[in-house]
Amino acid sequence: MKVSANPTSPLGGITVLEISSFVAAPLAGMTLAHLGADVIRIDPVGGGPDARRWPISDSGQSLYWAGLNKGKRSVHIDLRTRSGQLLLHELLHVGGDRGGIVISNVVGQPALSYDRLREERSDVIHVQVKGRVDGSTAVDYTVNAATGFPAVTGPAALSGPVNHVLPAWDVACGVYAALGVVTALRATGKWALLEPAGGESGIPAVERTGAADELTDCDEGCGQIQ
Numbered sequence: 741m742k743v744s745a746n747p748t749s750p751l752g753g754i755t756v757l758e759i760s761s762f763v764a765a766p767l768a769g770m771t772l773a774h775l776g777a778d779v780i781r782i783d784p785v786g787g788g789p790d791a792r793r794w795p796i797s798d799s800g801q802s803l804y805w806a807g808l809n810k811g812k813r814s815v816h817i818d819l820r821t822r823s824g825q826l827l828l829h830e831l832l833h834v835g836g837d838r839g840g841i842v843i844s845n846v847v848g849q850p851a852l853s854y855d856r857l858r859e860e861r862s863d864v865i866h867v868q869v870k871g872r873v874d875g876s877t878a879v880d881y882t883v884n885a886a887t888g889f890p891a892v893t894g895p896a897a898l899s900g901p902v903n904h905v906l907p908a909w910d911v912a913c914g915v916y917a918a919l920g921v922v923t924a925l926r927a928t929g930k931w932a933l934l935e936p937a938g939g940e941s942g943i944p945a946v947e948r949t950g951a952a953d954e955l956t957d958c959d960e961g962c963g964q965i966q
């Protein structure tokens with residue numbers, strides 16, 4: 741398999757394997773692809789759930805899928821089988837000493853654990869995107885509700901909370917994940933386990949932007965952050 745077609749770009753020659761769904765992890769892979777990395781997306785045989793995720797075009801194609809997978813290549817592998825797992829481990833070596841980077845948000849798959857991947861390649865960089873640092877689940881809209889932002893979203897005269905459609909915290913988590921890969925490449929040379937958690941990206945962002953003051957000043961009962 742060839743490496744990146746943009747060897748002069750910031751991440752030209754770097755090979756990344758992506759096994760992911762939803763927003764944060766695919767966005768991390770796409771960010772690295774835009775920086776010149778050769779990103780190989782690994783999907784289940786027949787396609788993953790994102791390939792058919794709404795919204796869809798008039799032709800029935802997923803706009804969501806197309807938007808988050810620009811600049812990537814794709815291969816279908818059944819990771820539940822021994823042969824599929826062996827193929828994954830072969831792909832770890834694509835790119836030589838500039839490969840061995842894995843981005844995933846898959847849970848409960850032993851073949852994708854950091855320890856197992858490091859057995860196959862000792863210098864692996866593994867980014868495991870999680871819901872929360874304790875391993876529990878979280879999605880963007882639950883994170884957004886936890887930050888209190890729905891209490892300050894919507895018409896001024898409306899007393900109830902209003903959620904919004906931009907997956908802001910998934911976007912932030914995806915960028916953090918991509919930045920983690922770049923940092924690991926620069927700071928350690930190789931091998932690292934990074935576990936960015938989308939569920940933990942909201943509160944720090946609220947605090948750093950000063951939005952916490954806006955939320956705590958809202959009227960009683962509006963979902964204040966204390």
